Amino acid sequence: MKDIAIEVKGLQKSFKQLHVLKGVDFEVEKGSIFALLGSNGAGKTTVVKILTTLLKQDIGTATINGFDVVSKPESVRQSISLTGQFAAVDEILTGRENLIMIAKLRHLTNPRQVADDLLNRFGLKDAAERRVSTYSGGMRRRLDIAMSLIGKPQLIFLDEPTTGLDPEARIEVWKVVKELSEGGTTVFLTTQYLDEAEQLADRIAILHEGRIIANGTLEELKNLFPPAKVEYVEKQPTLEEIFLAIIGKKEEK
Amino acid sequence: MDSIKKHFFSDMSVMLGRSMRHIFRSMDTIITVTIMPIAFMLLFVYVFGGAIQTGTDNYVNYLLPGILLIAIASGIAYTAYRLFMDMQSGIFERFHSMPIARSAALWGHVLTSLVSNAISVVVIILVALIMGFRSSAGVLPWLAVAGILALFTLALTWIAAIAGLSAKSVDGAGAFSYPIIFLPFISSAFVPTETMPTVVRAFAENQPVTSIVEAIRALLSGQPVGNDIWVALAWCIGIILVAYIFAMRVYKRKAA
Numbered sequence: 001m002k003d004i005a006i007e008v009k010g011l012q013k014s015f016k017q018l019h020v021l022k023g024v025d026f027e028v029e030k031g032s033i034f035a036l037l038g039s040n041g042a043g044k045t046t047v048v049k050i051l052t053t054l055l056k057q058d059i060g061t062a063t064i065n066g067f068d069v070v071s072k073p074e075s076v077r078q079s080i081s082l083t084g085q086f087a088a089v090d091e092i093l094t095g096r097e098n099l100i101m102i103a104k105l106r107h108l109t110n111p112r113q114v115a116d117d118l119l120n121r122f123g124l125k126d127a128a129e130r131r132v133s134t135y136s137g138g139m140r141r142r143l144d145i146a147m148s149l150i151g152k153p154q155l156i157f158l159d160e161p162t163t164g165l166d167p168e169a170r171i172e173v174w175k176v177v178k179e180l181s182e183g184g185t186t187v188f189l190t191t192q193y194l195d196e197a198e199q200l201a202d203r204i205a206i207l208h209e210g211r212i213i214a215n216g217t218l219e220e221l222k223n224l225f226p227p228a229k230v231e232y233v234e235k236q237p238t239l240e241e242i243f244l245a246i247i248g249k250k251e252e253k
Numbered sequence: 254m255d256s257i258k259k260h261f262f263s264d265m266s267v268m269l270g271r272s273m274r275h276i277f278r279s280m281d282t283i284i285t286v287t288i289m290p291i292a293f294m295l296l297f298v299y300v301f302g303g304a305i306q307t308g309t310d311n312y313v314n315y316l317l318p319g320i321l322l323i324a325i326a327s328g329i330a331y332t333a334y335r336l337f338m339d340m341q342s343g344i345f346e347r348f349h350s351m352p353i354a355r356s357a358a359l360w361g362h363v364l365t366s367l368v369s370n371a372i373s374v375v376v377i378i379l380v381a382l383i384m385g386f387r388s389s390a391g392v393l394p395w396l397a398v399a400g401i402l403a404l405f406t407l408a409l410t411w412i413a414a415i416a417g418l419s420a421k422s423v424d425g426a427g428a429f430s431y432p433i434i435f436l437p438f439i440s441s442a443f444v445p446t447e448t449m450p451t452v453v454r455a456f457a458e459n460q461p462v463t464s465i466v467e468a469i470r471a472l473l474s475g476q477p478v479g480n481d482i483w484v485a486l487a488w489c490i491g492i493i494l495v496a497y498i499f500a501m502r503v504y505k506r507k508a509a
């Protein structure tokens with residue numbers, strides 16, 4: 001039997017008239033990377049909020065490590081960490097102060113050491129003493145993710161971790177996610193980008209009109225579509241490849 | 254569960270440290286909160302003061318309690334503002350998804366409100382001393398004054414919490430404080446109520462500010478406090494209980 005980190009059954013949620021989730025089911029295996037794919041307004045954030053005990057579902061059940069999110073929220077919060085869609089950082093504090101604050105709230109014995117390690121790991125050492133309000137979007141996102149890693153939670157939720165980042169910063173975030181997974185952390189991420197899910201996820205679920213319309217490994221999902229026709233076309237580099245090539249050259253100089 | 258309760262006070266002090274940093278990094282809050290009451294004090298003492306008949310020879314002594322209440326009433330507008338900004342920014346979501354007591358975040362703001370208002374009260378008293386304020390009160394009456402002011406701050410802070418938690422805009426979060434700032438003007442804070450028309454006088458004598466002002470004034474001047482202190486305490490504690498229940502209800506609804 002495989003170990004299940006997240007189990008969701010028949011989840012439904014409405015906001016007044018709007019029936020956002022109409023019966024969502026899925027499972028996430030421990031230690032895997034699971035991507036929930038969906039367009040704007042599909043209900044990805046709603047699923048994340050229910051799983052992180054910020055919102056209550058109307059119908060259905062969700063368990064995290066065997067703990068029900070409604071009846072055992074404290075136990076759920078012990079094992080999770082959330083990086084919400086919009087950076088949840090304190091703008092008035094410095095980067096270091098933000099990290100120390102979370103380390104203290106996680107009751108770690110040496111918050112300063114934890115903060116220093118993360119500042120190094122996320123390339124924020126030089127900006128450590130600056131107020132977060134002066135950070136770029138990418139730096140803010142890195143700090144946000146770093147704050148979520150404090151205390152080594154078993155399960156991390158990342159709600160659209162790369163939306164709004166440039167390709168370089170995006171790849172950095174991908175690297176972090178892969179490292180987390182290699183360390184045994186279960187990662188639940190949402191995204192609007194197919195290629196992100198392709199890059200990272202062991203399993204991909206597509207949320208559409210309130211239901212999971214497809215769920216499987218990348219291979220399984222590809223098989224759902226008609227086989228790709230083989231055509232001979234000159235391959236144009238993607239914008240991303242061009243951008244990275246130029247950036248790469250700059251840094252070599 | 255137990256560990257969450259065990260850490261409640263340390264979590265709350267982390268929250269307090271956080272919002273105190275916010276206050277000290279935006280000095281304009283402290284300045285706004287102390288300058289306006291000080292300006293009122295200057296205006297009333299040096300402009301209107303000569304014409305006002307209060308039956309005392311030291312008008313600064315007469316005026317100070319009301320000025321302190323105005324300062325606290327304008328100070329708590331910032332409590333509502335900070336709470337509103339936290340609700341908006343998503344940092345509360347982070348706190349609420351962590352294994353810490355949910356109310357620690359809210360209590361952090363309440364404590365911050367007490368500390369920051371205490372600072373502005375002290376600053377204003379120092380300015381009043383320069384302007385000629387003198388008190389013969391000993392340690393105990395001063396402690397009683399501090400206690401009443403703390404309860405008044407707490408009462409207004411919980412009202413501010415309701416506003417900050419349920420507001421839809423920044424302006425909405427602070428708007429509730431204007432009528433409260435205005436209350437001392439229709440009380441015995443600046444002039445005795447005897448000269449007011451009957452209806453205004455009835456209101457002035459039966460609203461909370463008058464009993465609080467009278468109680469503080471009596472304590473500071475070494476007069477017998479009489480009933481005023483009990484009426485003042487009843488008002489403060491009554492408001493605290495009601496506002497606390499409503500604020501907690503809003504908080505639970507907003508934070509699932």
Ligand SMILES: Nc1ncnc2c1ncn2[C@@H]1O[C@H](COP(=O)(O)OP(=O)(O)OP(=O)(O)O)[C@@H](O)[C@H]1O
Pocket residue numbers: 015018020038039040041042043044045046047085192
């Ligand atoms: N608190 C709320 N009150 C009312 N409607 C809400 C609320 N939260 C979300 N909705 C609505 O529910 C729907 C799903 O929202 P949700 O944020 O879960 O989508 P999403 O998939 O995360 O979208 P995006 O990619 O834009 O982040 C949207 O139509 C949204 O307007």
Ligand SMILES: [Mg+2]
Pocket residue numbers: 044045046085159160
């Ligand atoms: Mg979303």
